[in-house]
Amino acid sequence: SRPLSVWRYRELLPVDIPPVTLQEGGTPLYHLKRIGEEIGLKNLYAKHEGMNPTGSFKDRGMTLGVSMAIQLNMKMVACASTGNTSASLAAYAARAGIPSVVLLPAGKVAIGKVAQALMHGARVISINGNFDRALEMVHELCISHGIYLLNSVNPYRLEGQKTIGYEVIDQLGYVPDRIVLPVGNAGNISAVYKGLTEWLDLGWIDTIPKMTGIQAAGSAPVVRAIQGDLPSVVPDASPETVATAIRIGAPVNGEKALIAIRKTGGIAESVTDEEILSMQRDLARLEGIGVEPASAASVAGIKKLQEIGMIDSDEEIVCVVTGHLLKDPQTVIAQCSPPIEIDATLPALLSALQ
Numbered sequence: 407s408r409p410l411s412v413w414r415y416r417e418l419l420p421v422d423i424p425p426v427t428l429q430e431g432g433t434p435l436y437h438l439k440r441i442g443e444e445i446g447l448k449n450l451y452a453k454h455e456g457m458n459p460t461g462s463f464k465d466r467g468m469t470l471g472v473s474m475a476i477q478l479n480m481k482m483v484a485c486a487s488t489g490n491t492s493a494s495l496a497a498y499a500a501r502a503g504i505p506s507v508v509l510l511p512a513g514k515v516a517i518g519k520v521a522q523a524l525m526h527g528a529r530v531i532s533i534n535g536n537f538d539r540a541l542e543m544v545h546e547l548c549i550s551h552g553i554y555l556l557n558s559v560n561p562y563r564l565e566g567q568k569t570i571g572y573e574v575i576d577q578l579g580y581v582p583d584r585i586v587l588p589v590g591n592a593g594n595i596s597a598v599y600k601g602l603t604e605w606l607d608l609g610w611i612d613t614i615p616k617m618t619g620i621q622a623a624g625s626a627p628v629v630r631a632i633q634g635d636l637p638s639v640v641p642d643a644s645p646e647t648v649a650t651a652i653r654i655g656a657p658v659n660g661e662k663a664l665i666a667i668r669k670t671g672g673i674a675e676s677v678t679d680e681e682i683l684s685m686q687r688d689l690a691r692l693e694g695i696g697v698e699p700a701s702a703a704s705v706a707g708i709k710k711l712q713e714i715g716m717i718d719s720d721e722e723i724v725c726v727v728t729g730h731l732l733k734d735p736q737t738v739i740a741q742c743s744p745p746i747e748i749d750a751t752l753p754a755l756l757s758a759l760q
């Protein structure tokens with residue numbers, strides 16, 4: 407039998423050549439025992455996408471996207487990014503042996519992600535503007551210069567990311583009642599929904615989980631559209647959150663996310679930066695699961711939804727935690743009290759441990 411991975415599901419993936427791969431997917435599914443007890447949810451799980459080759463779920467989309475670039479004989483790939491897409495694109499382009507260009511919003515990208523994009527050899531351009539402006543610029547660049555655009559507006563990115571739902575069902579042995587994801591450009595929630603509708607159409611499953619999207623309170627255009635019952639997403643001109651990965655005001659997949667949430671009886675909710683950082687700490691200290699701030703939003707969101715009575719406490723719930731703790735060490739250092747400094751003597755150590 408095939409190992410748990412993106413290409414385990416290759417018959418449902420649209421690439422004809424041997425794929426460009428870093429053995430992505432096959433990430434752990436953890437039962438959140440202590441956090442679940444604390445918030446009153448017995449069957450709460452976290453799918454740790456930070457355990458992918460470059461530390462986020464983006465690798466699932468990039469193995470498809472960069473493979474398609476090679477299949478289409480493209481000579482260069484590009485993206486705008488809040489960080490993880492650029493880190494993943496740089497690594498997969500290097501794996502494929504083609505050049506990459508990434509556009510980042512100046513001063514708003516976690517340092518681990520910038521380090522990855524640089525070390526993997528991408529041309530890293532820092533623009534004096536938001537992610538949304540960077541996306542406009544890279545779109546124009548790709549159209550005018552025949553470069554392959556690999557943001558989640560590229561459908562092949564979503565093809566790879568739809569495997570998250572497949573792995574969750576293969577790992578649980580049943581379809582969960584709800585899948586919760588942090589939402590930025592809204593590609594991931596749309597991708598997971600698309601994949602599950604395909605399994606439903608194939609008759610492999612007979613229900614689809616409630617798709618639940620969580621955003622930061624300062625950057626929540628999808629939440630506003632769902633809670634305001636709007637026909638489409640109204641962009642947020644000045645998104646702001648410590649969870650810089652999801653600091654996106656104009657989600658390119660916004661409309662697809664509205665469909666995913668509405669068609670499945672799901673929910674969209676926002677959480678504050680404090681709730682995000684508090685849950686990042688709880689995941690690390692109560693469960694041993696290290697994630698970056700944006701990833702903790704999904705668990706912080708289900709906690710809030712449970713507290714306001716929106717969740718049936720018997721539900722089987724999977725929260726996708728999307729990126730590794732190491733991506734954003736600066737935010738961690740800013741949150742934690744510093745190491746205790748002592749002289750290199752045992753008495754000093756013993757007194758420090760009092």
Ligand SMILES: Cc1ncc(COP(=O)(O)O)c(/C=C/C(=O)C(=O)O)c1O
Nearest residue numbers: 487488490491590591592593594728729
């Ligand atoms: C850790 C983490 N968690 C959640 C999201 C939101 O996923 P989408 O809703 O599919 O966008 C992102 C997105 C990052 C970028 O958009 C980028 O890297 O440019 C992320 O890095």
